[in-house]
């Protein structure tokens with residue numbers, strides 16, 4: 001198999017490239033490094049089955065030869081990144097996704113689109129099932145990301161319906177693990193970084209808002225199962241165990257041995273109050289569910305942040 005991973009030098013992309021190499025694929029990672037880092041893939045560049053192409057997906061895919069599989073992950077992904085990069089986020093979700101889908105049609109490749117739980121917005125249905133259409137503010141500050149991803153899904157479905165493209169859509173819920181950036185604004189790297197520095201952890205609001213955190217290796221297993229499955233509609237991939245942000249902060253402080261506690265700050269605009277995937281579909285169609293415990297996943301992540 002020859003496989004293209006757009007956004008391959010990012011957090012999820014680099015873990016996916018690693019797994020694909022282990023599975024015997026030839027892997028091309030395409031990335032413009034807008035939020036990715038060469039260091040994420042530095043340990044793979046000597047591998048003759050791996051190559052890194054520095055390019056903007058919005059300009060096309062400057063790589064010859066046919067691909068069997070395409071994973072389309074390129075996009076700023078954290079709230080800090082996409083608010084700083086609003087146009088880049090909208091364009092990669094539209095033009096970028098279009099290039100990836102057109103290449104999939106040209107090559108007869110299967111393609112997996114990295115969508116997000118943000119398509120559900122601030123959900124009125126809990127836990128979130130794939131059939132729920134979402135509660136998204138189309139003009140709020142987060143809309144550059146939420147609507148870009150919703151457009152990506154619509155584009156992917158049109159390619160599937162009208163061009164016979166073999167499309168798979170992963171609706172990814174909060175995922176964590178090594179290689180996240182400490183300053184990307186996502187809650188686990190932010191808390192771990194503050195705890196390791198002996199600072200109080202910044203909790204928005206009372207910290208009663210919930211999230212469900214999936215360890216990266218579990219998610220990557222879900223990606224592989226999804227692209228190899230015959231299921232063509234969106235599938236939630238995430239960990240269904242829901243935790244409050246305050247509970248998360250307390251656990252991280254206790255694992256790191258940080259006595260500085262937490263400080264509370266006002267809630268950001270449109271921050272979803274509850275988030276939990278219903279993963280019945282992934283269980284039924286892919287035989288997939290997360291296997292890594294929160295304790296093990298957090299410990300691995302904390303060790304990585306300590307070392308880096």
Ligand SMILES: NC(=O)c1ccc[n+]([C@@H]2O[C@H](COP(=O)([O-])OP(=O)(O)OC[C@H]3O[C@@H](n4cnc5c(N)ncnc54)[C@H](O)[C@@H]3O)[C@@H](O)[C@H]2O)c1
Nearest residue numbers: 007009010011012032033034035036057074075077172175
């Ligand atoms: N990590 C999560 O919890 C999560 C949750 C939901 C969805 N996702 C989706 O998964 C994908 C990967 O997310 P991540 O957490 O690894 O983020 P990341 O920022 O670490 O990785 C994204 C990568 O895409 C690259 N990129 C962005 N625009 C590009 C462009 N125009 N051309 C080429 N490369 C480009 C970036 O440089 C980066 O390496 C994203 O599409 C994101 O929306 C992630």
